[in-house]
Amino acid sequence: MRVLVLGGGGREHALCWSISRSPLLKHLWCAPGNAGISEIADCIDIPPTNAEQVVDFCRREAVDLLVIGPEAPLASGVSDAARAAGIAVFGPSRAAAMLEVSKAFAKEIALVSGAPTATYAAFDMPGNAKAHLTETGAPVVVKADGLAAGKGVIIAESVQEGLAAIDRIFDGPGGEAVVLEEKLTGEEASFFVLTDGEAVLPLAGAQDHKRAHDGDVGPNTGGMGAYSPAPAFTPQIEREVMDRIVLPVLNEMKVRGMPYSGVLYVGLMLTEDGPKLIEFNARFGDPECQCILPRLETDLLPLLLACAEGRLEGDPLAWKPDTCLTVVMAAQGYPGSYERGDAIGGLEEAAADPAVTIFHAGTKSQDGGVVSDGGRVLSITALGRDVTEARALAYDAASAIRWDSGFYRSDIGWRAI
Ligand code: AMP
Numbered sequence: 356m357r358v359l360v361l362g363g364g365g366r367e368h369a370l371c372w373s374i375s376r377s378p379l380l381k382h383l384w385c386a387p388g389n390a391g392i393s394e395i396a397d398c399i400d401i402p403p404t405n406a407e408q409v410v411d412f413c414r415r416e417a418v419d420l421l422v423i424g425p426e427a428p429l430a431s432g433v434s435d436a437a438r439a440a441g442i443a444v445f446g447p448s449r450a451a452a453m454l455e456v457s458k459a460f461a462k463e464i465a466l467v468s469g470a471p472t473a474t475y476a477a478f479d480m481p482g483n484a485k486a487h488l489t490e491t492g493a494p495v496v497v498k499a500d501g502l503a504a505g506k507g508v509i510i511a512e513s514v515q516e517g518l519a520a521i522d523r524i525f526d527g528p529g530g531e532a533v534v535l536e537e538k539l540t541g542e543e544a545s546f547f548v549l550t551d552g553e554a555v556l557p558l559a560g561a562q563d564h565k566r567a568h569d570g571d572v573g574p575n576t577g578g579m580g581a582y583s584p585a586p587a588f589t590p591q592i593e594r595e596v597m598d599r600i601v602l603p604v605l606n607e608m609k610v611r612g613m614p615y616s617g618v619l620y621v622g623l624m625l626t627e628d629g630p631k632l633i634e635f636n637a638r639f640g641d642p643e644c645q646c647i648l649p650r651l652e653t654d655l656l657p658l659l660l661a662c663a664e665g666r667l668e669g670d671p672l673a674w675k676p677d678t679c680l681t682v683v684m685a686a687q688g689y690p691g692s693y694e695r696g697d698a699i700g701g702l703e704e705a706a707a708d709p710a711v712t713i714f715h716a717g718t719k720s721q722d723g724g725v726v727s728d729g730g731r732v733l734s735i736t737a738l739g740r741d742v743t744e745a746r747a748l749a750y751d752a753a754s755a756i757r758w759d760s761g762f763y764r765s766d767i768g769w770r771a772i
Contacts, residue, residue, distance in 0.1 A: 391715025
């Protein structure tokens with residue numbers, strides 16, 4: 356098979372790494388990719404959101420499967436353009452990706468499907484949102500309706516803070532509308548399923564760490580580390596999430612004529628009253644993907660193709676018995692401003708243990724070496740018998756990496772340990 360993956364982060368490196376191990380693969384491209392991906396795929400200079408260029412490339416190179424990693428190409432309709440051109444696509448249509456792209460839409464679908472989630476109200480005028488908040492009081496979770504690159508959620512402990520958050524959201528990206536939500540408490544977990552619009556195959560649960568610093572403090576990030584499976588996400592919780600959230604919501608999407616295919620990311624709060632939906636994403640999580648795919652024994656490529664072609668079967672997947680943990684190494688300053696172009700050494704020594712894989716995120720090749728080229732730069736991943744062993748192996752590997760201006764959290768997995 357000839358496969359093109361869109362994206363260039365740690366998630367896409369993990370996807371390319373899994374796909375490249377398939378005996379079915381003939382040629383792999385990635386747009387735009389990164390230094391790590393370029394070792395296993397041909398990296399091409401096409402913007403992932405440019406539907407015309409992506410479709411042209413797929414036609415020219417007779418690509419059998421287009422795999423969309425990040426949300427931006429889904430939101431801009433690349434999957435629809437490629438499908439219309441007869442190309443098999445792993446990733447939902449733009450209409451179905453609304454489950455991620457609009458929080459108000461996702462909440463409405465959850466409500467109609469009876470899926471447990473925080474109570475909410477959606478507003479497209481700041482004045483109405485503020486009046487509602489003043490009446491209902493704090494704490495409240497204030498969310499931008501649209502994609503806001505992880506910066507669209509504010510947990511306001513006072514009415515004052517909530518009012519300021521509403522102003523900030525209407526002034527920022529994704530700020531055409533705002534969702535006000537009840538604040539849920541509990542442990543967070545995420546759950547991933549594959550679907551072709553009909554059949555649904557549970558993948559795995561994971562937990563990640565969103566805050567920049569040890570002890571889960573500091574600014575919110577795209578994710579500083581993750582592990583899978585997560586002991587807190589028990590098989591019983593998984594069944595409940597499938598029955599009460601995933602299946603009813605996917606069925607509602609079908610009924611509305613916008614069947615969802617691809618991978619669905621279900622963000623959850625494990626509350627005292629059971630698991631409740633926080634959000635959906637229309638793609639794999641990053642860094643969760645990096646600690647789920649290394650555990651998968653089943654060949655990923657035919658699964659992705661089956662989702663794209665509407666012939667996913669219900670056969671259970673084979674998994675390694677191990678736990679996988681990934682530690683994100685980021686540039687000093689991230690998630691604020693940071694430098695690019697710093698040399699990174701020790702990558703080979705760090706990955707010498709066969710249990711360790713280093714996925715690249717923001718890196719590029721320069722003068723025969725690797726330099727930093729983003730906020731989150733490496734995703735240092737290890738398989739172990741349990742979280743404790745996987746974590747020890749990942750941190751051993753991280754300590755072998757020579758990059759002066761890089762940092763990582765030293766407590767990934769603390770909840771599970
Ligand atoms: P989201 O973009 O919806 O995933 O929200 C980002 C983060 O905000 C989540 O991972 C949670 O930590 C937090 N969050 C979102 N909604 C709620 C809620 N209703 N109650 C408590 N925390 C929330």
